[in-house]
Amino acid sequence: MIELKEVMKRYGSGKKSFTALSVDTEIRAGEFAVITGRSGSGKSTLLNILTGIDRPTSGEVKVLGHTITGYSESEMAEWRGKTIGIVFQFFQLIPNLTVLENILLPMDLVQKKRKAGSKDTALSLLDKVGMSGHANKMPSELSGGEQQRAAIARSLANNVPILVADEPTGNLDSENTAAVLGLFSDLAREGMTIIMVTHEQESIKGATRQIVLKDGVIMQDSAIMRGGHEFGAIR
Ligand code: ADP
Numbered sequence: 001m002i003e004l005k006e007v008m009k010r011y012g013s014g015k016k017s018f019t020a021l022s023v024d025t026e027i028r029a030g031e032f033a034v035i036t037g038r039s040g041s042g043k044s045t046l047l048n049i050l051t052g053i054d055r056p057t058s059g060e061v062k063v064l065g066h067t068i069t070g071y072s073e074s075e076m077a078e079w080r081g082k083t084i085g086i087v088f089q090f091f092q093l094i095p096n097l098t099v100l101e102n103i104l105l106p107m108d109l110v111q112k113k114r115k116a117g118s119k120d121t122a123l124s125l126l127d128k129v130g131m132s133g134h135a136n137k138m139p140s141e142l143s144g145g146e147q148q149r150a151a152i153a154r155s156l157a158n159n160v161p162i163l164v165a166d167e168p169t170g171n172l173d174s175e176n177t178a179a180v181l182g183l184f185s186d187l188a189r190e191g192m193t194i195i196m197v198t199h200e201q202e203s204i205k206g207a208t209r210q211i212v213l214k215d216g217v218i219m220q221d222s223a224i225m226r227g228g229h230e231f232g233a234i235r
């Protein structure tokens with residue numbers, strides 16, 4: 001589903017250049033993969049390359065049959081909006097839009113003209129993340145956990161098959177962390193492919209695969225048991 005073929009990211013030039021990432025792997029459809037590793041190990045670089053936010057120095061990224069590495073910026077933006085939902089550590093809701101308007105925003109970007117059912121879709125997404133009572137609030141009226149759940153609803157707005165999250169629980173207390181992880185597990189069970197970066201050992205519960213990065217290379221890659229069924233690739 002997602003193929004990273006001899007993907008390499010180098011920074012700097014000449015003697016000062018170094019390799020931030022060097023990986024060759026695949027993520028299968030329906031996997032809930034967690035990427036762990038110390039600060040600076042290349043986790044965000046990996047996510048940014050597979051979402052097309054960043055480009056590899058060499059190698060190829062293929063997602064659902066599309067080789068995105070050759071896309072122009074505008075092709076990339078259009079493809080990303082339809083394909084990948086992205087959740088960050090800092091919730092990044094637009095502060096002067098209501099929660100509902102925040103969720104409608106990515107739909108508007110992809111659809112050009114708002115469809116009649118968009119509002120209902122947005123409300124059902126809010127319901128899914130346990131936020132149905134908060135549609136008309138401003139982000140500043142929400143707790144951190146609520147903001148992150150709204151951000152997750154927004155990331156799902158275009159019915160995307162892939163969800164990517166970079167330290168999504170990094171700013172949440174344990175209760176909200178559990179809520180977010182539970183939500184990800186549910187989404188994975190419904191068939192969504194999820195790739196999440198975390199440095200919290202707690203957060204790998206519910207995942208089907210753990211990839212450990214060190215100095216930009218994959219040190220360990222294991223399938224984790226989920227619901228009694230072994231699932232995902234062990235390489
Ligand atoms: P992680 O997310 O695991 O903390 P990153 O992927 O952000 O790690 O970074 C991997 C390595 O690449 C680090 O050594 C970091 O300093 C370096 N790096 C990341 N972005 C840049 C950049 N734009 N320019 C130079 N070095 C960078």
Ligand code: MG
Nearest residue numbers: 043044045166
């Ligand atoms: Mg990072």
